[in-house]
Amino acid sequence: MNRMFTKSHFARHIFQHQHKLIQQLLQNQIRLCSGGSQQVKQALRLDEDDINNINIRTVAPPATPFPMTLEHAADVGEQFKYSDLSVRLAAPHQLHPKPDADDLSFGKYFTDHMLRIAYHRRLGGWQKPEITPMENLNLHPAAKVFHYAVELFEGMKAYRGVDGRIRLFRPEMNMARMNVTAHRSGLPTFDGEALIKAMCRLILIDSEWVPHTESSSLYIRPTLIGIEPTLGVASSDSALLYTILSPVGAYFKPGAGGLKLYADPKYTRSWHGGVGDRKVGSNYGPTIHVQKEALKQGCHQVLWLYGDDHELTEVGVMNVFMLYINDNGEKEMLTPPLDGLILPGITRDSIIRLCREWGEFTIKEQKFTMPWIRQLAKKGRLLEMFGAGTAAVVSPIERIAYEGEEIYVPTDAQDSPVYRRLYDTLTGIQYGKIDHPWATVID
Amino acid sequence: MNRMFTKSHFARHIFQHQHKLIQQLLQNQIRLCSGGSQQVKQALRLDEDDINNINIRTVAPPATPFPMTLEHAADVGEQFKYSDLSVRLAAPHQLHPKPDADDLSFGKYFTDHMLRIAYHRRLGGWQKPEITPMENLNLHPAAKVFHYAVELFEGMKAYRGVDGRIRLFRPEMNMARMNVTAHRSGLPTFDGEALIKAMCRLILIDSEWVPHTESSSLYIRPTLIGIEPTLGVASSDSALLYTILSPVGAYFKPGAGGLKLYADPKYTRSWHGGVGDRKVGSNYGPTIHVQKEALKQGCHQVLWLYGDDHELTEVGVMNVFMLYINDNGEKEMLTPPLDGLILPGITRDSIIRLCREWGEFTIKEQKFTMPWIRQLAKKGRLLEMFGAGTAAVVSPIERIAYEGEEIYVPTDAQDSPVYRRLYDTLTGIQYGKIDHPWATVID
Numbered sequence: 001m002n003r004m005f006t007k008s009h010f011a012r013h014i015f016q017h018q019h020k021l022i023q024q025l026l027q028n029q030i031r032l033c034s035g036g037s038q039q040v041k042q043a044l045r046l047d048e049d050d051i052n053n054i055n056i057r058t059v060a061p062p063a064t065p066f067p068m069t070l071e072h073a074a075d076v077g078e079q080f081k082y083s084d085l086s087v088r089l090a091a092p093h094q095l096h097p098k099p100d101a102d103d104l105s106f107g108k109y110f111t112d113h114m115l116r117i118a119y120h121r122r123l124g125g126w127q128k129p130e131i132t133p134m135e136n137l138n139l140h141p142a143a144k145v146f147h148y149a150v151e152l153f154e155g156m157k158a159y160r161g162v163d164g165r166i167r168l169f170r171p172e173m174n175m176a177r178m179n180v181t182a183h184r185s186g187l188p189t190f191d192g193e194a195l196i197k198a199m200c201r202l203i204l205i206d207s208e209w210v211p212h213t214e215s216s217s218l219y220i221r222p223t224l225i226g227i228e229p230t231l232g233v234a235s236s237d238s239a240l241l242y243t244i245l246s247p248v249g250a251y252f253k254p255g256a257g258g259l260k261l262y263a264d265p266k267y268t269r270s271w272h273g274g275v276g277d278r279k280v281g282s283n284y285g286p287t288i289h290v291q292k293e294a295l296k297q298g299c300h301q302v303l304w305l306y307g308d309d310h311e312l313t314e315v316g317v318m319n320v321f322m323l324y325i326n327d328n329g330e331k332e333m334l335t336p337p338l339d340g341l342i343l344p345g346i347t348r349d350s351i352i353r354l355c356r357e358w359g360e361f362t363i364k365e366q367k368f369t370m371p372w373i374r375q376l377a378k379k380g381r382l383l384e385m386f387g388a389g390t391a392a393v394v395s396p397i398e399r400i401a402y403e404g405e406e407i408y409v410p411t412d413a414q415d416s417p418v419y420r421r422l423y424d425t426l427t428g429i430q431y432g433k434i435d436h437p438w439a440t441v442i443d
Numbered sequence: 444m445n446r447m448f449t450k451s452h453f454a455r456h457i458f459q460h461q462h463k464l465i466q467q468l469l470q471n472q473i474r475l476c477s478g479g480s481q482q483v484k485q486a487l488r489l490d491e492d493d494i495n496n497i498n499i500r501t502v503a504p505p506a507t508p509f510p511m512t513l514e515h516a517a518d519v520g521e522q523f524k525y526s527d528l529s530v531r532l533a534a535p536h537q538l539h540p541k542p543d544a545d546d547l548s549f550g551k552y553f554t555d556h557m558l559r560i561a562y563h564r565r566l567g568g569w570q571k572p573e574i575t576p577m578e579n580l581n582l583h584p585a586a587k588v589f590h591y592a593v594e595l596f597e598g599m600k601a602y603r604g605v606d607g608r609i610r611l612f613r614p615e616m617n618m619a620r621m622n623v624t625a626h627r628s629g630l631p632t633f634d635g636e637a638l639i640k641a642m643c644r645l646i647l648i649d650s651e652w653v654p655h656t657e658s659s660s661l662y663i664r665p666t667l668i669g670i671e672p673t674l675g676v677a678s679s680d681s682a683l684l685y686t687i688l689s690p691v692g693a694y695f696k697p698g699a700g701g702l703k704l705y706a707d708p709k710y711t712r713s714w715h716g717g718v719g720d721r722k723v724g725s726n727y728g729p730t731i732h733v734q735k736e737a738l739k740q741g742c743h744q745v746l747w748l749y750g751d752d753h754e755l756t757e758v759g760v761m762n763v764f765m766l767y768i769n770d771n772g773e774k775e776m777l778t779p780p781l782d783g784l785i786l787p788g789i790t791r792d793s794i795i796r797l798c799r800e801w802g803e804f805t806i807k808e809q810k811f812t813m814p815w816i817r818q819l820a821k822k823g824r825l826l827e828m829f830g831a832g833t834a835a836v837v838s839p840i841e842r843i844a845y846e847g848e849e850i851y852v853p854t855d856a857q858d859s860p861v862y863r864r865l866y867d868t869l870t871g872i873q874y875g876k877i878d879h880p881w882a883t884v885i886d
Contacts, residue, residue: 142553151728185732282725285723
């Protein structure tokens with residue numbers, strides 16, 4: 001080891017070369033030097049492992065009501081159990097080299113293992129969960145997922161804390177949302193706690209893929225797809241619930257300043273009576289063309305408007321927030337309400353709760369429109385705007401291209417802007433610098 | 444052969460047992476007795492085959508403007524060519540038994556072969572088309588199709604005419620629509636004529652799967668999916684265009700009377716600024732839950748409404764038509780306009796053209812609403828309503844459950860109703876009883 005290695009150099013070295021280290025570990029040649037070695041050893045020595053010992057701390061339910069409790073429909077059948085989980089580890093030659101932690105783009109590299117749980121109504125319901133090496137899915141070309149977008153997902157992250165321990169952030173919220181989405185999609189609901197435990201096991205097996213840096217994390221993608229091979233537009237009697245893991249850097253490149261947004265009322269992301277409040281694939285595919293339009297116009301992301309009064313709904317794939325001076329001369333923060341048009345974001349919910357705890361300004365879930373934003377900007381009463389989501393955490397907005405104008409938002413020009421404090425608080429909790437019940441240590 | 448066999452018994456016998464016949468043919472033991480044997484022989488003797496000899500008759504462009512011409516984007520790259528098509532035939536043991544033609548439900552059985560064409564931007568664009576035995580797709584679990592519904596399809600049919608010859612119905616219309624949909628989905632566009640030729644070749648290889656009866660047909664499902672294995676919500680640099688074939692009976696069970704529809708303004712199928720006029724998976728998945736609601740309410744299908752005035756848009760997965768007596772006491776037919784909310788159906792376009800040719804009543808592409816329908820029904824001026832699409836051809840509507848009422852539509856109570864004449868004309872063209880440029884003989 002070169003003595004010029006700083007702590008971060010060292011962490012990067014470990015991250016890049018641990019596939020070799022694991023191979024050597026398998027041959028008992030070396031002892032891993034990072035905090036994760038204990039879990040890797042445990043994962044590899046299955047016979048010594050008590051598979052029920054994963055520690056999921058139960059956190060308090062969210063204060064902001066999250067309208068998402070539901071019972072399993074009677075016809076779902078058997079639920080899967082964490083205690084039935086089987087593990088088939090990748091052979092040493094199946095382990096992938098890890099990319100440089102500085103070099104991670106979003107969702108491009110994947111870890112060595114995946115979790116999969118099949119559902120077949122005719123076999124009684126959910127089958128036994130299994131962790132396998134990362135491998136391709138083998139599906140009939142008539143599977144409903146290919147034709148009718150019978151598919152949904154969640155976005156979560158595992159964070160390597162400053163203490164080296166791995167944390168999740170409010171995972172029970174993702175499970176609640178995923179189940180409500182499954183119900184809306186004609187797909188079977190499942191035991192969210194059992195899935196969290198199985199995913200934790202997966203993360204611990206691939207724990208060396210959780211980057212040793214605060215600028216990165218391990219993105220977790222639980223996915224549920226309908227795989228019944230028939231072409232009728234109907235519920236899928238077979239489904240596959242799987243989880244893949246991807247080490248990710250920042251979703252947006254840092255240092256590039258705030259986002260410039262393309263706000264064209266010609267495009268709509270969602271509408272009343274649709275599925276805009278559910279995390280289904282159908283909310284994403286149709287946005288790709290519009291996002292290309294945004295890029296052509298020199299913008300980073302789309303600001304999604306709705307209705308004749310051009311109300312703001314989401315920005316890119318994030319919820320949107322605005323801080324302004326209200327008619328009483330007071331600071332007030334707004335975010336659109338959960339009226340069916342927007343995704344009930346977990347970062348969104350966390351921000352609302354944090355701001356309420358701080359009590360320094362009012363925060364309201366309330367509709368607001370582009371013409372009004374334009375007015376506020378002209379009067380100097382628009383302070384900050386930002387997007388919020390799991391992938392990007394909190395992203396400041398700097399400009400909005402709207403009806404031929406460019407509206408400047410002085411988000412980054414504020415003295416100690418609120419968005420940055422929110423970013424610091426959220427990542428502080430996620431990376432273990434702030435002790436908070438939202439962070440669940442999983443090792 | 445039992446002498447009690449009628450012609451239709453005989454046809455059914457052939458249809459059921461031709462997998463055995465093909466096996467025997469392969470061993471040169473028998474000569475096939477149906478009109479399709481020549482094509483099967485040709486398909487099996489590849490070395491004798493001139494692969495450019497498939498006869499696609501060019502038909503006149505549609506009279507009703509179909510707003511769907513587009514140029515390939517500059518970055519699509521190489522187009523695939525029909526002359527590059529390779530064929531790998533199923534081995535005898537890979538051939539599937541054919542179901543009873545009376546017993547076909549929609550999209551449940553598939554033929555022995557499929558067509559597949561890969562697209563990889565990094566390899567220069569479209570790759571060579573290939574016909575292979577029907578087999579599973581092997582895809583990375585991060586493929587965009589599983590997460591963001593980067594997928595689209597078409598629905599077409601091959602009809603076995605009364606003369607034993609196989610026909611397609613306006614296939615160039617499907618290709619035009621599929622290309623426009625691909626463009627909207629961030630997927631590569633392609634040469635529609637080359638795809639038609641390759642699909643014809645596929646159909647000829649599996650020609651014994653085209654049912655020998657007028658009540659059934661071979662459903663053709665061209666599908667285009669984005670398979671790039673990265674989680675960014677962006678265009679897919681890799682795609683797979685494939686076609687599978689499924690012998691199908693009537694989409695709706697005949698003899699059950701007209702459709703009973705569930706019209707609840709709480710649900711919306713599509714909206715302005717969205718993709719309701721493109722044949723993407725995203726328009727179908729979200730309807731499954733609502734269709735279940737309709738079934739719970741004792742209805743067959745959903746009647747999709749839009750906006751505060753409850754305008755009619757589609758019925759189930761079909762376009763909707765209404766025949767009524769207008770204020771001048773004249774018969775008039777209406778169907779919603781192509782304003783972005785509805786799919787530009789090929790059956791829809793054909794019906795409009797046929798009615799214009801007949802010249803017996805006015806047909807207009809014009810918005811109409813549920814309150815108005817209710818009024819017309821009360822005044823005895825509502826004559827017929829029906830859905831129209833490739834799968835169902837023309838389906839009469841009998842009742843609409845709307846705002847607690849049940850509106851009766853006397854579609855089937857008319858003397859020689861228009862819907863039945865349209866059904867007879869369209870199927871007459873499709874099954875070769877009426878000579879018409881819309882039908883393309885493909886053998």
